[in-house]
Amino acid sequence: MNNAEVIRRHYSLSHDPEVVADELYEGLYQEQTECVIFFCSVEYDLPALAEALTRRFGDTMLIGCTTAGEITPLGTCKGSITGFSLPKAHFAVEAALIENLHHFSFSDTNTLLQQVMQNFNQKAFVPVQGHSFAFSLLDGLSIREELVLKSLNDSLGEIPLVGGSAGDDLFFKDTQVFYGDRFYRNAAVIILVNTDCPFVVYSTHHLTPQDNKLVVTAADAEARVVHELNAEPAALEYSQVVGVPIEDLCINTFALNPIGVKLHDEFHVRSLQKVNDDFSLSFFCAIDEGVVLSTCKRGNIVEHLRKTLEGLKKQVGQPQLVIACECIFRQLEIDQLNIRDDISAVLKDYNVIGFDAYGEQFNGRHVNQTFSGVAIGMPNG
Incomplete structure (x- = not known):
């Protein structure tokens, strides 16, 4: 982390929930933390992990999801946990949990999102227009992405949206999102972020x-x-x-x-x-x-990834964080081509943190086999 960076990135390879919580806290803690977002393997004892993280981070806003693979400061990983923290000095975050996706209600969800937007507008410290983005995490087995995205589109207006669907290492049995102090099935989390850092949302494929x-x-x-x-x-x-x-x-x-x-x-x-x-x-x-x-x-997935990230760098400067929701199918291709080390080297160069998803969300659309997310540059001034 250089002196200009205000976002902290970290990971843990341990499977002991207490060790994981300690390592993440040591790597992500900063005074006046606004929010911590993490992505974790389903190999963990999720209730024990939730308890350990909640106890260690205290009142800090914690949001996350399970994965089909993680993108860490080491590059691509399996069986790990990774995440980042956003400081209050440069970020205002409002989040909400949408439960019971199997019985999704447009009216109930729209009412919830109206309240979230009202809170967000009050919390924002720079103009919402042009300085805000939305990040979504959904249960990857809910088959409700399109319905949720329609509600989000109706509520967000001009705020760009990007996100991913939680995974479970291709077992297709149990995908979960984390909000508050526990993991949830059949649910989604919507995160609104206001920042004075330059950023750009993106979605691409090869x-x-x-x-x-x-x-x-x-x-x-x-x-x-x-x-x-x-x-x-x-x-x-x-x-x-x-x-x-x-x-x-x-x-x-x-x-x-x-x-x-x-x-x-x-x-x-x-x-x-x-x-x-x-x-x-x-x-x-x-x-x-x-x-x-x-x-x-x-196409050539390594070169396409490098060109994509270099293009993002030209828009926001050297990124202090690139949040990435990458379709698990891309990792399956990467593994079959035996180029994981090449991909990891590129990801590390641009400070990418993220996860392998069961589908991605981009500006109201549920998409597949993409590399999608948000690139965030250094603070202005």
Whole structure:
């Protein structure tokens, strides 16, 4: 940490909750801390971790989520916890918990968000417009991202939004967010940040659409399941188009053979989750009949990442923190290409802290296979 930095970044590789709490506190504590945000592996005893962190950090605002992998000051990690602290001198933070996503209510959520915005406007110390962003963390198995994002979009106005869906190391059983003093399932946390530091929100990927088309001809939109592509059983048609035998289809092959859709001149990946017994395909995000999907060509993920981070640096100066929500499919690709060390070297150069997510949120959209987040520069003056 150099003298100009006001954000602290740290991590722990220990699995002892008390040691973790002590190490994070020693690395993140600063006088007048406004907020601590952390990302942790599901390998931890989560109730014990929550108790230890709450006891160690006292009244400090604590927010976090479980992951499918962590981005730490060491680069990419598994089985760890990482985070950062924001000081009151340069950041004002307001946060809220949205519970019971399975029975999501627009009216109740909008009422909550109106109160959050009112509190945030009172707390902000520089103009909200142009000096604020929203960061969201959602239960990655809730299948409610689109509904939550619609409410957030309606409430946030011109405040940019970015975030990620909590993971659980690809077990797809238990993803949780942390708010206050405990972890929650079936919930989301929305964090509003006002700052006098320069920042930019971003979302990017290294994929280019190709000419092969897959039209969704039968689907269950609510369950995010596609039964037919091009009027054929979905998994069989996908297998034929990408040239991968049906018996080899799995999450690793999905990561290397992505498909997506063009919306408003932008290409958005629609990540596949699994092949079902009836040869239908489950997706990680919204999908419906009539959608025209394209196969993708993968670019050089290391060079694309470096160019992305260098571009962010040109906008905000040397970043003291880059918050990153990275789709787990990117890490699956990185591992299969055996380039984790190369990726970690780039991440360390730009002070990236974040996690591998089950989907990302960017300005009202639920996106997949992206590297999304916020780059924050040094304080002005």
